[in-house]
Each structure stands twice: as structure tokens, then as C-alpha cells.
Amino acid sequence: MPEPAAPEANPAPTHEWHPLDPRVIQLDRIAGLIVTLVASAAYASLLLILWVTTELSAVALLLIAAGWPVITIGFAALSWKYPALDYARTAYRIDEDVIEIRKGVWWRSSVHVPRSRVQHLDVSQGPVERRFGLATLSMYTAGTHYGHVPLRGLAHPVALALRDRLLPRTSIDGV
Amino acid sequence: MASERRLHPLSVLFEIGGSAKELVIPGLVALFAARTGQMQWQFWAMFLIVPYALIAIGRALTFRYSLEGSELVVRSGVVFRRERHIPYDRIQNIDAVQNLAHRLLNVIEVRIETGSGGESDASLSVVTREALQEIREKVFSARGQEVSSDTGAMALPEASRGRVLLALGPRDLVVSGLVHGQGLVVIGALFGLLWEFGLMERVSSSLFGTVEESGPIRQLAAALIGRGNVSAVRIVAGVAGFLMLVLIARLLAVLRAFVRLNGFTLTLDGDDLRSEFGLATRVTATVSRRRIQTLEVHEGPLHRLFRCASIRIETAGGIGLEQAQTQREWLAPIVRRSDLDALLRAVMPAADLSDAEWQPVHPRGVRRMFVRYSIGSIAVSVVVVMLLEWWTLAVLGLLLAWNAVRARKYIEHLRWALTDSAYAVRTGWLRRRLTVVPLQKLQVIAVTRSPFDRRVGMASVHVDSAGAAMMSDTLDVPFLAASTADGLGARLTAHAAASTYRW
Numbered sequence: 001m002p003e004p005a006a007p008e009a010n011p012a013p014t015h016e017w018h019p020l021d022p023r024v025i026q027l028d029r030i031a032g033l034i035v036t037l038v039a040s041a042a043y044a045s046l047l048l049i050l051w052v053t054t055e056l057s058a059v060a061l062l063l064i065a066a067g068w069p070v071i072t073i074g075f076a077a078l079s080w081k082y083p084a085l086d087y088a089r090t091a092y093r094i095d096e097d098v099i100e101i102r103k104g105v106w107w108r109s110s111v112h113v114p115r116s117r118v119q120h121l122d123v124s125q126g127p128v129e130r131r132f133g134l135a136t137l138s139m140y141t142a143g144t145h146y147g148h149v150p151l152r153g154l155a156h157p158v159a160l161a162l163r164d165r166l167l168p169r170t171s172i173d174g175v
Numbered sequence: 176m177a178s179e180r181r182l183h184p185l186s187v188l189f190e191i192g193g194s195a196k197e198l199v200i201p202g203l204v205a206l207f208a209a210r211t212g213q214m215q216w217q218f219w220a221m222f223l224i225v226p227y228a229l230i231a232i233g234r235a236l237t238f239r240y241s242l243e244g245s246e247l248v249v250r251s252g253v254v255f256r257r258e259r260h261i262p263y264d265r266i267q268n269i270d271a272v273q274n275l276a277h278r279l280l281n282v283i284e285v286r287i288e289t290g291s292g293g294e295s296d297a298s299l300s301v302v303t304r305e306a307l308q309e310i311r312e313k314v315f316s317a318r319g320q321e322v323s324s325d326t327g328a329m330a331l332p333e334a335s336r337g338r339v340l341l342a343l344g345p346r347d348l349v350v351s352g353l354v355h356g357q358g359l360v361v362i363g364a365l366f367g368l369l370w371e372f373g374l375m376e377r378v379s380s381s382l383f384g385t386v387e388e389s390g391p392i393r394q395l396a397a398a399l400i401g402r403g404n405v406s407a408v409r410i411v412a413g414v415a416g417f418l419m420l421v422l423i424a425r426l427l428a429v430l431r432a433f434v435r436l437n438g439f440t441l442t443l444d445g446d447d448l449r450s451e452f453g454l455a456t457r458v459t460a461t462v463s464r465r466r467i468q469t470l471e472v473h474e475g476p477l478h479r480l481f482r483c484a485s486i487r488i489e490t491a492g493g494i495g496l497e498q499a500q501t502q503r504e505w506l507a508p509i510v511r512r513s514d515l516d517a518l519l520r521a522v523m524p525a526a527d528l529s530d531a532e533w534q535p536v537h538p539r540g541v542r543r544m545f546v547r548y549s550i551g552s553i554a555v556s557v558v559v560v561m562l563l564e565w566w567t568l569a570v571l572g573l574l575l576a577w578n579a580v581r582a583r584k585y586i587e588h589l590r591w592a593l594t595d596s597a598y599a600v601r602t603g604w605l606r607r608r609l610t611v612v613p614l615q616k617l618q619v620i621a622v623t624r625s626p627f628d629r630r631v632g633m634a635s636v637h638v639d640s641a642g643a644a645m646m647s648d649t650l651d652v653p654f655l656a657a658s659t660a661d662g663l664g665a666r667l668t669a670h671a672a673a674s675t676y677r678w
Binding site for chain 2: 097098104106107108109110111112113114115116117141142143144145146147149
């Protein structure tokens with residue numbers, strides 16, 4: 001029975017693909033910005049070290065120096081564009097039996113988590129996530145490679161509602 | 176029966192013995208080296224083991240366990256007291272180990288494993304046979320099973336109940352040693368020792384004469400391409416010596432098999448698989464069939480030469496130190512090809528693959544595997560050519576031809592099958608592996624497409640299970656046509672969702 005899918009409060013009616021909360025794009029862009037700054041600074045330091053300590057010719061140094069704006073602009077452009085692409089490509093769907101998560105821009109994956117295999121669930125918020133009102137829903141299974149399946153970029157109330165909805169229905173553990 | 180029990184008084188002796196055993200090799204080395212004047216500090220560092228041993232002894236003395244109504248409670252720790260509750264129905268395996276000392280003194284070391292891995296395991300070292308029997312009775316009655324009573328014989332309390340699935344005789348042990356060949360470990364240790372004592376230089380210089388490069392491997396390589404002034408006789412002697420070493424390694428492995436696997440017997444008792452083996456150290460390892468997550472059949476080139484196979488199982492306890500120590504890695508270290516199917520059906524009834532329809536993967540996978548193999552070859556050749564002569568590039572040609580063959584054979588042998596009760600994957604060409612997972616043990620299913628996959632319309636299906644090794648990929652099927660992959664993923668997911676998971 002489809003219910004209105006207001007992304008803020010109502011988590012997930014069945015059989016529909018739900019995107020993440022759009023605020024995750026900003027979150028990822030900020031993370032990307034930090035990475036850009038670090039990479040840029042590292043490259044600049046490397047350049048400085050090469051200039052001071054080695055005997056490279058001016059031409060070689062200029063060539064390497066030309067790499068710095070490339071690196072900086074490259075990382076910055078990537079940090080700007082990639083989160084939007086990633087957001088467009090990420091979605092989740094919940095029906096009676098399975099939680100399906102689709103993600104990936106270049107390496108695309110479709111992860112199917114049978115609801116009967118979910119051992120327990122966690123909702124967590126990093127400090128930056130908290131400021132954006134986002135949270136990560138972590139699903140734990142008995143598997144090894146996919147023992148932990150995170151679904152990040154959910155609005156906090158949505159994550160909580162999902163957790164309550166997905167809690168293992170029976171208490172038969174059977175270890 | 177909630178009274179507290181202590182470990183056997185002789186546990187203290189075994190703790191001391193355990194610590195002392197770790198000192199024997201380093202002690203000998205240090206002693207030997209002390210005479211030559213080197214390595215003084217290593218000798219004194221050995222005394223650091225004393226406080227460690229004292230703590231272990233203290234732990235043995237203060238260890239208490241009690242068999243409550245529905246759980247085993249273990250209290251241990253000298254300074255920080257730790258209480259661990261293990262419900263009986265969480266217990267996956269109860270293993271019993273007896274080495275020569277244990278047998279002389281009539282005690283047993285018991286290891287209890289649960290599904291959640293190392294943290295909630297318990298090790299009782301040492302207790303009496305009666306204590307082990309008591310624990311087994313409690314656990315099995317909680318599970319609702321009958322337990323055999325102690326026959327009072329010299330053997331461990333696991334009496335001769337149940338159907339013997341596999342019994343290895345001397346010929347089988349010889350084959351096992353030759354096939355698994357872990358004698359190389361000893362050879363490696365020998366090399367290490369030689370290096371430590373600086374004998375390596377002397378050995379290689381006498382073999383290869385004076386060559387500019389240092390180090391025996393480089394000397395050999397240089398000698399082979401004619402840079403050194405080494406006679407052909409010396410080269411042949413060197414290679415023959417190496418082959419001799421390999422032979423000795425295999426013989427050592429056979430010896431090792433005789434010691435470790437002597438009297439290997441695999442018995443099916445109700446739902447429990449019990450393996451007993453060992454000459455000096457007698458081990459009894461029990462695992463319930465229900466706990467088996469995946470089953471792997473290994474067939475390397477040597478296996479095929481002797482027409483046999485090895486079977487490994489994975490349980491939810493995971494790959495930890497415990498599992499390696501109780502040697503449950505090999506459910507059947509060696510089994511004849513003719514007996515294989517019957518054994519598989521007994522161990523995992525769901526793995527009846529007699530009417531499985533084996534599906535191949537997309538033939539374009541050959542090209543992609545060839546590219547994968549060749550990237551490494553090209554990189555290596557470039558380095559080799561830069562270091563040595565230019566004509567060694569011819570080796571690249573040979574490597575590429577070999578890669579082409581390998582890629583084709585690999586894709587030919589890559590198959591998957593989905594029956595009503597299990598999912599199976601065959602991988603490998605030279606070292607063949609068949610991995611089976613019952614549908615009830617499926618965990619997460621993932622269908623992935625790399626950029627290369629997307630370009631050619633392929634996808635991979637990855638099936639997750641409990642207790643797999645982190646780097647294991649034997650349940651992965653790459654190079655499937657995209658529609659096939661999606662269909663398979665959907666079917667596997669439906670099967671997994673339809674079954675409740677009982678560990």
C-alpha cells in the first residue's frame with residue numbers, strides 16, 4: 001500500500017527507490033574541499049623541498065611547479081562534481097524481504113541484504129553529519145565482506161524510522 | 176549442578192611447560208651464539224618470559240568454571256576478574272587435545288568455540304576426562320541430543336558411536352604429505368638459520384665461485400646468463416642441490432603428516448562431525464553439520480596426479496588462531512576421488528550436485544583475463560630487461576603465450592550452478608576449487624559492474640557467507656553477461672530471503 005513519501009519523516013513504502021537526502025552533497029563537497037587543501041599543501045611542500053634540497057634545473061622545477069595548479073584545480077573540480085554524481089547514482093529500496101542498495105559512479109554495485117540476515121542495526125552521526133542533520137544507518141550481518149553494510153546520507157529521523165522498521169522481527173537467534 | 180569447578184592441579188605444570196616450550200628454540204640459538212660471542216642481549220631477554228609464565232600460572236590457579244542450567248560460566252583473571260557466560264546452544268564446537276604429556280598424566284585440554292569468534296571462546300587447560308564428559312553431557316542435553324557415555328578406554332571419551340566417513344591409512348598419509356608439502360616451512364627456517372650465522376656466504380661462494388654480485392640468488396641468476404666465471408658443472412650442482420632440497424621438503428612433509436594426522440578418522444554421530452587424529456598430540460575436533468557455512472574441495476595438480484582431493488569447511492567461528500590450532504582447516508586432508516561424492520553428501524546433504532547444471536561464463540572473459548595476467552608480466556619484463564641483457568625480452572614472448580593459455584583455461588573451468596538447496600562455484604585451472612554454500616547460509620548478495628564490465632555488458636556476482644577468509648573470492652563469479660548476473664542475483668536473494676538463518 002503506497003503511502004506518501006515525504007522524505008523527512010516517512011521512511012520507505014515498499015518497492016520504490018529512494019534517494020539519499022540531498023544535503024549529503026554539501027557534506028561530501030566539504031569533505032572533498034578538505035582533501036583538496038591537504039593534497040595541494042602536500043604537493044606544494046614537496047615542490048619546496050625539491051627546490052631547496054636538490055640540484056634540479058630550473059626547467060625541471062618549473063615543470064613540476066606547473067603540476068601544482070593542475071592538482072589543485074583537478075581535486076577541486078572533482079570535489080565539486082563527484083558528490084552530485086554519486087548522489088544521482090545512489091538509491092535504496094526496501095520491500096518485505098530485502099533491502100537493496102544501489103551505488104557507485106564508476107564501479108557500480110547493487111547490494112541485496114535479505115532482511116532475515118540483519119543481525120542488528122546502528123544509527124550513528126559524525127560531528128559534521130550532525131550539523132547537517134544527517135545520519136548513517138549501519139546494518140550488520142553474519143557475513144564477512146558484507147558483515148557491515150552502511151547506508152550514509154540519510155536524514156536523521158529517516159534513519160531512525162528505518163532502524164525501527166528493520167529490526168529483526170523474531171527473537172530466534174540460533175547461534 | 177551449579178557448583179564451581181577448578182582446573183586440574185596439574186594445569187600449573189602444563190602452563191610452565193607451555194612457556195618453557197616457547198623458549199627451547201630461541202634458547203638453543205642464544206646458547207650457540209653466546210659461544211661465538213654474538214647476541215648477548217637475546218640470551219638475557221629470554222628471562223622476560225618469567226613474569227609472563229607467572230601470570231599464566233596465576234590464571235590457571237584462579238580459573239573457575241561452573242555448569243549452570245542453560246549456560247557455562249567461566250571466571251578467570253588474576254588482577255582483573257572476568258566472568259564470561261556462554262549459553263549452551265551458542266557452543267559450536269568442543270575440541271579435546273591430548274599430547275604425550277596429557278596422555279601420560281591422564282588429563283585433557285578442552286577448547287570451546289562459539290560462533291561469535293575469539294572473544295567468547297573458552298579454553299580449559301587442563302581437566303580430567305570425566306570433566307569433559309560432564310561438559311559434553313550438559314551441552315548436548317541442552318541441545319536435546321543424546322550423548323555417549325565414557326567407555327573408560329584409553330581413548331578420549333568420544334566413544335565409537337556413529338558412522339565412520341573417512342579413515343586414513345598409511346598410504347593416504349604419504350599422499351597427503353606429498354600433496355600438501357608443508358616441509359618447505361622447515362627448509363625456510365633452515366635458510367633463515369644459515370643466514371643468521373653467516374654461513375650463507377660460505378655456501379654460495381663455494382658453489383658459484385667468485386661473482387661480482389652478492390647474494391646466492393643473484394649469483395645464480397648472474398651465473399646463468401654467463402656473467403660470472405662459473406663452470407657448467409657448478410650450475411648443474413646448484414640446481415641439483417635445489418631439487419634435492421625440494422625432495423627433502425616433501426619427505427619432511429610426509430613425516431609431518433604421519434605425526435600430525437596419524438589415525439585420522441572422520442565420524443558422523445547424529446549431526447556431529449567428529450575428527451580424531453594425531454600421533455604425539457591427539458586431537459578430537461567436533462563440529463555440528465548445521466554449523467558448516469561453506470565447503471571447499473581442493474584439487475591441485477598433485478591431487479590430480481594421485482586422484483584425490485582435500486576438503487575444507489568454514490564455520491561461523493571464523494578464521495582465528497583457535498581454528499588453525501585445532502586444525503579444523505581440513506575436514507578431510509586427503510580423500511580418494513572415488514570416495515569424494517559419498518563423503519560430500521554425508522557431510523553436507525544440501526550439497527548434492529549430481530544433477531546440477533553447470534553454467535559457463537561469458538567467453539569474452541578470456542580476453543580480459545589475458546590482459547590482467549599480462550599487465551604483471553609486462554611490468555616484470557621491463558624491470559628484468561633494465562637490469563639484465565636486452566635479449567631477455569624474449570622471455571616476455573613466452574610469458575604472453577603462457578598467459579593466453581592460462582586465460583583460456585581459466586575461463587573454461589569457471590562454472591557456477593544453482594540447485595534447490597545450494598549454490599556452487601568452480602574456479603581455477605591448475606589448482607581447482609569447488610566451493611559450495613547451502614542456500615540457507617547465504618548472507619548478502621552483491622552484483623557489481625566495474626567500468627570495464629560496463630563497457631562490454633558484463634557483471635560479477637559476489638555471494639557473502641559467514642566465516643570466510645577476508646581475502647577469499649571463491650564464491651565470486653566474474654565475467655557474467657549482465658542479464659545473467661542480475662537474474663542470478665535476484666534468484667539467490669529470493670532464496671536467502673525465504674530462509675531463516677540459523678547459525
